[in-house]
Amino acid sequence: MTITRLGRTLTYVLVAAIALAIAVPVAWVLLASFKAKGEFYDSPWTLPDGLRIQNYVDAFVTAHMGQYFLTSVLVTVLGLVFVLAVSIPAAYVIARYEFRGRGFVEVLLLAGLFVNVNYIVVPIFLMLVGWDRSLADVLPGGFFIDNPAVLSLVYAATSIPFSIYLLTAYFRSIPVDYEEAASLDGASRFLVMTRIMLPMARPAVTTVILFNFLAYWNDFIIALTLLPGDGKTLQVGLLNLMTAQKAAADYGRLYAGMVIVIVPVLILYALIQRRLIEGMAAGGVKG
Amino acid sequence: MTAAAKRRKRGNGGFVLACLAPALVLFAVFMIVPTVNVFRMSLYTWSGFSPDMRFVGLDNFRRLLDDDQFVRAFQNTVALLVVVTVVTMGMGLFLAAIMTRQKLSGRNLYRFVLYVPNVLSVVVIAAIFSAVYDQENGLLNGALRVLSLDGLQQVWLGDQRIVLYSVAIAMVWQSLGYYMVLYMSSMSSIPEELYEASSLDGASAGKQFFSITLPLIWQHLRTTLTFFVMSAVNLSFVLVRAMTGGGPDGASEVLLSYMYKQAYTNSSYGYGMAIGVVIFAFSFLVSLLVSRATKREPLQF
Numbered sequence: 001m002t003i004t005r006l007g008r009t010l011t012y013v014l015v016a017a018i019a020l021a022i023a024v025p026v027a028w029v030l031l032a033s034f035k036a037k038g039e040f041y042d043s044p045w046t047l048p049d050g051l052r053i054q055n056y057v058d059a060f061v062t063a064h065m066g067q068y069f070l071t072s073v074l075v076t077v078l079g080l081v082f083v084l085a086v087s088i089p090a091a092y093v094i095a096r097y098e099f100r101g102r103g104f105v106e107v108l109l110l111a112g113l114f115v116n117v118n119y120i121v122v123p124i125f126l127m128l129v130g131w132d133r134s135l136a137d138v139l140p141g142g143f144f145i146d147n148p149a150v151l152s153l154v155y156a157a158t159s160i161p162f163s164i165y166l167l168t169a170y171f172r173s174i175p176v177d178y179e180e181a182a183s184l185d186g187a188s189r190f191l192v193m194t195r196i197m198l199p200m201a202r203p204a205v206t207t208v209i210l211f212n213f214l215a216y217w218n219d220f221i222i223a224l225t226l227l228p229g230d231g232k233t234l235q236v237g238l239l240n241l242m243t244a245q246k247a248a249a250d251y252g253r254l255y256a257g258m259v260i261v262i263v264p265v266l267i268l269y270a271l272i273q274r275r276l277i278e279g280m281a282a283g284g285v286k287g
Numbered sequence: 288m289t290a291a292a293k294r295r296k297r298g299n300g301g302f303v304l305a306c307l308a309p310a311l312v313l314f315a316v317f318m319i320v321p322t323v324n325v326f327r328m329s330l331y332t333w334s335g336f337s338p339d340m341r342f343v344g345l346d347n348f349r350r351l352l353d354d355d356q357f358v359r360a361f362q363n364t365v366a367l368l369v370v371v372t373v374v375t376m377g378m379g380l381f382l383a384a385i386m387t388r389q390k391l392s393g394r395n396l397y398r399f400v401l402y403v404p405n406v407l408s409v410v411v412i413a414a415i416f417s418a419v420y421d422q423e424n425g426l427l428n429g430a431l432r433v434l435s436l437d438g439l440q441q442v443w444l445g446d447q448r449i450v451l452y453s454v455a456i457a458m459v460w461q462s463l464g465y466y467m468v469l470y471m472s473s474m475s476s477i478p479e480e481l482y483e484a485s486s487l488d489g490a491s492a493g494k495q496f497f498s499i500t501l502p503l504i505w506q507h508l509r510t511t512l513t514f515f516v517m518s519a520v521n522l523s524f525v526l527v528r529a530m531t532g533g534g535p536d537g538a539s540e541v542l543l544s545y546m547y548k549q550a551y552t553n554s555s556y557g558y559g560m561a562i563g564v565v566i567f568a569f570s571f572l573v574s575l576l577v578s579r580a581t582k583r584e585p586l587q588f
Contacts, residue, residue: 008389011385011389011391012391015382015385015391015397018378018382018401018463019396019397019400019401021460022400022401022403022404022460022463022464023400023403024426025415025416025418025419025426026403026407026415028418028426029414029415029418032418082313085309086309086310086313087310089305089306089307089309089310090306090307090309090310090311092306093302093303093306093307094307097299097302097303099299099300099303105307105311108314108319109314112314112318114517114571115318115322116517116518116520116521118521118524118525118543119322119325119543119563119566119567120318120321120322120324120325122546122547122550122551122556122559122560122563123320123321123322123324123325123328123560124317124321125551126556127320127321127324153313153317154317156313157313157314157316157317157318158317158318160310160313160314160318161314161318164310189299189302190302193306214406217408218406218407218408218409218410219408220408220409220410220525220529221525221528225551235408235410238410238411238414239410239529242410242413242414242417242529251418251424254414255418258411258414258415261408261410261411262407262411265406265407265408266403266406268406269402269403269406270399273399273402276406277398277402277468277472
């Protein structure tokens with residue numbers, strides 16, 4: 001049995017090596033964010049001298065990452081509110097009501113699953129620029145470009161197919177008895193939807209929130225295009241720090257900025273990882 | 288749903304419309320209209336901002352054929368797709384099989400760690416790999432120096448021959464955990480008796496993988512493959528955009544980044560949209576081909 005034991009040991013080593021290849025760079029960034037400027041010219045494998053927070057002060061204040069953080073929170077929360085407000089009712093009627101054109105609507109939304117946002121970001125940008133131009137008399141400062149709420153709306157719109165797909169499937173799996181009992185008791189259609197069905201669909205709603213949170217929080221292409229002014233999101237701010245680092249070799253500020261972006265997501269991931277992975281098995285697809 | 292319930296729900300036009308309209312309007316304005324515009328504008332020349340817009344038919348597409356940079360971006364995209372798909376799928380399946388079949392100790396920890404890149408943003412991953420690949424102070428060259436393998440040091444993102452592989456490694460690093468977890472969930476639904484029976488027949492773990500595991504998750508594998516192709520086209524773009532900007536000298540340019548450059552930076556909007564049409568057609572065609580090529584009789588357990 002020595003051959004199988006050898007094979008088993010090799011497998012262990014291989015798996016551990018792959019896990020290390022993923023963990024080490026992330027951990028290294030966390031550590032390097034505490035290094036002073038001079039330390040970056042030593043071997044990259046040395047540990048920092050102490051827990052210096054100057055890099056974080058630089059990143060938060062000088063590089064405006066604090067301000068960008070708030071923009072990101074605003075845009076993400078608003079996007080989630082928009083997408084839930086429009087997707088839940090739509091998914092509910094698609095799952096439960098007979099109406100003309102339902103099949104067509106379903107096919108259309110399904111096709112939307114295959115359209116990636118990055119394919120259409122340039123037309124969206126030019127459309128918004130065009131709207132701004134035609135409103136120039138009323139709003140000379142422009143309204144649609146550089147508006148975080150519009151960015152949220154675009155995020156919400158582009159995740160509608162995925163959200164409705166997931167929610168519809170879940171609504172269909174809930175037995176109709178509850179609704180029938182409620183409407184016999186005289187509950188209105190609106191109340192049946194919000195008071196009976198919505199609480200029962202909580203697992204699907206949570207999955208939708210999780211995946212859309214990650215998509216909105218981590219996006220940079222749309223944010224880069226639609227917010228070209230000073231009110232950037234965290235990801236775009238980090239991209240700027242990367243460009244600045246290439247010019248000025250200011251590593252500390254970049255690594256501190258990365259940690260600011262990574263930590264909230266890692267904490268969330270650690271808290272909800274089981275849910276995330278279960279949701280993935282249920283949804284099966286990612287945009 | 289019973290027939291009575293269905294009947295009762297007729298005559299609810301107002302309610303249905305009120306629920307459906309907001310979602311459909313948003314979907315139409317921000318997804319259908321832009322998508323249609325990609326196809327329509329590919330037939331025009333337009334700088335994107337000037338009022339001067341001219342219909343040129345298929346001229347943009349004819350120009351594409353003579354555009355060396357476009358051909359190169361196309362080749363790079365195909366190369367990345369092939370390499371990244373084969374490596375990620377292969378490693379993902381292998382790891383998932385080990386995690387589910389071998390009852391590896393600490394596998395929850397491994398799963399946690401391997402899935403981490405999937406929750407990180409592409410900008411963060413690009414920044415991490417810039418740190419790894421940095422010529423002077425990078426982790427990789429630093430490690431090679433420590434191991435006295437100075438000769439193997441490379442300009443990972445600055446060498447035209449290497450940069451595409453460097454991007455491919457970052458792509459595998461990002462997506463491996465996601466696919467492993469996906470396959471773990473479908474492998475864990477295979478009944479244990481099947482493996483027990485074949486163990487009694489003396490089948491090795493490797494043989495079991497090919498004769499039991501793989502055939503039984505085949506349908507699931509096909510679906511993920513189709514989506515993988517599309518998300519890889521996309522991932523290659525966002526990663527290249529943040530990490531190399533297509534350089535050096537176009538060596539890591541991919542289709543979407545070239546489209547972005549033409550439509551946005553270079554202001555040849557119509558030309559950029561022609562590239563967009565090619566990308567749509569290409570990813571649709573690849574998905575179709577993959578789906579055809581992997582078609583098997585579905586197996587049940």
